[in-house]
Amino acid sequence: MSKLTVAVAGATGYAGGEALRILAAHPDFEVTCVAGHSSVGESFGAYAPHIPQLAGLTVQDTTPDNLNGHDVIVLALPHGASGALAAQLDPRSIVIDLGADHRLEEKKAWDAFYGGDFYEHWTYGMPELIVGKNPDGSYRRQREALPGAKRIAGPGCNVTATTLGMQPGIAEGLVQRDAIVADLVVGYSGAGKSLKKPYLLASEALQSALPYSVAGKHRHIPEILQNFAHAAGLTAADASQFTLGFTPILAPMSRGILATVSAPLTDKAKGMTDAEIRDVWVDAYADQYFVEVLPEGMLPATGNVIGSNAAHVQIAVDRNSQRLYAFCAIDNLNRGTAGQAVQSLNIALGLDESTGLTKIGVAP
Numbered sequence: 325m326s327k328l329t330v331a332v333a334g335a336t337g338y339a340g341g342e343a344l345r346i347l348a349a350h351p352d353f354e355v356t357c358v359a360g361h362s363s364v365g366e367s368f369g370a371y372a373p374h375i376p377q378l379a380g381l382t383v384q385d386t387t388p389d390n391l392n393g394h395d396v397i398v399l400a401l402p403h404g405a406s407g408a409l410a411a412q413l414d415p416r417s418i419v420i421d422l423g424a425d426h427r428l429e430e431k432k433a434w435d436a437f438y439g440g441d442f443y444e445h446w447t448y449g450m451p452e453l454i455v456g457k458n459p460d461g462s463y464r465r466q467r468e469a470l471p472g473a474k475r476i477a478g479p480g481c482n483v484t485a486t487t488l489g490m491q492p493g494i495a496e497g498l499v500q501r502d503a504i505v506a507d508l509v510v511g512y513s514g515a516g517k518s519l520k521k522p523y524l525l526a527s528e529a530l531q532s533a534l535p536y537s538v539a540g541k542h543r544h545i546p547e548i549l550q551n552f553a554h555a556a557g558l559t560a561a562d563a564s565q566f567t568l569g570f571t572p573i574l575a576p577m578s579r580g581i582l583a584t585v586s587a588p589l590t591d592k593a594k595g596m597t598d599a600e601i602r603d604v605w606v607d608a609y610a611d612q613y614f615v616e617v618l619p620e621g622m623l624p625a626t627g628n629v630i631g632s633n634a635a636h637v638q639i640a641v642d643r644n645s646q647r648l649y650a651f652c653a654i655d656n657l658n659r660g661t662a663g664q665a666v667q668s669l670n671i672a673l674g675l676d677e678s679t680g681l682t683k684i685g686v687a688p
Contacts, residue, residue, distance in 0.1 A: 331357035333386045334400030336371040338513045339422050343398050343662035348377045350680030359386040388412040407443035420665050426477040429560035433546035446477040449668035452612045454495045456557035470671040480544040481660025485583035488635045489652035491555040492608035499587035505569040506585045511577040514656045534574045580626030585650045598641045624653035633663035634683035
């Protein structure tokens with residue numbers, strides 16, 4: 325089979341660059357167009373010397389004419405930028421949006437956290453997401469919706485870590501829905517590549533940790549609640565049944581997210597042993613290649629997943645506070661963005677979903 329051609333818009337940003345790093349080594353894809361805005365006309369090699377295979381490409385303007393004609397189009401653009409552009413793209417191409425424009429199913433959620441034009445919800449690109457149960461008790465997964473999909477919405481990075489950490493407990497009714505708290509330690513690449521305070525100077529970022537988008541303002545919150553609703557077998561309209569206290573904290577590292585997600589135990593969980601509760605996570609991810617429930621007592625660390633599409637998960641039960649804690653470590657640019665996108669593309673195209681991806685991290 326001949327390779328599928330790929331165009332990437334937003335190629336000189338962190339998300340676009342990570343997508344290109346993965347795609348350049350993928351046996352079934354050939355990157356033939358890199359597009360940008362302020363970098364138009366420049367050599368892509370100046371922006372990504374770590375991807376020598378693509379150094380000879382010239383950055384094109386981000387227009388439908390330049391993107392159309394490719395088998396696959398990756399949009400790594402800020403929210404609000406990809407919606408209007410996507411409407412002008414060839415319906416025969418597979419388009420995956422790494423931004424937020426096509427993630428949310430409810431307009432009111434978009435209006436509350438983003439504003440501006442609301443665009444159609446696309447097939448959600450988190451294969452391991454639980455979307456209810458079958459009559460035999462087995463989980464339905466979002467993976468089942470991906471084969472043949474032409475329009476895919478890539479999840480947010482914080483969303484990925486929070487969802488993968490806690491969704492088994494929600495699916496099995498082990499945690500109270502109205503008191504979930506998530507604290508995330510996030511690498512600076514999660515804030516994007518643009519130079520803006522307080523991300524401007526190494527002298528300010530190094531040796532310092534900084535919370536941001538606090539007190540219910542972070543734009544990933546409605547997407548997380550949407551996922552929680554689906555994990556419980558509900559619709560996005562039922563997301564109001566869940567509440568989430570969400571605090572991301574920038575830490576002096578380039579990549580990585582460590583999510584600590586906790587919630588009070590339900591009566592059902594209180595009647596289970598710690599081992600029985602842990603087995604819920606083990607069973608939920610037993611056949612999910614990229615999600616690893618760590619050995620008992622071993623906690624996730626971002627340094628063990630960097631450069632990979634893996635998610636490392638662990639849980640702990642605090643009987644004194646009657647709370648369940650779920651931990652999840654991912655590489656925000658790989659598993660949280662570009663790696664998960666390629667995984668979803670593989671499924672959409674009928675390829676093995678691990679093609680061109682690894683769950684082996686770079687450590688130290």
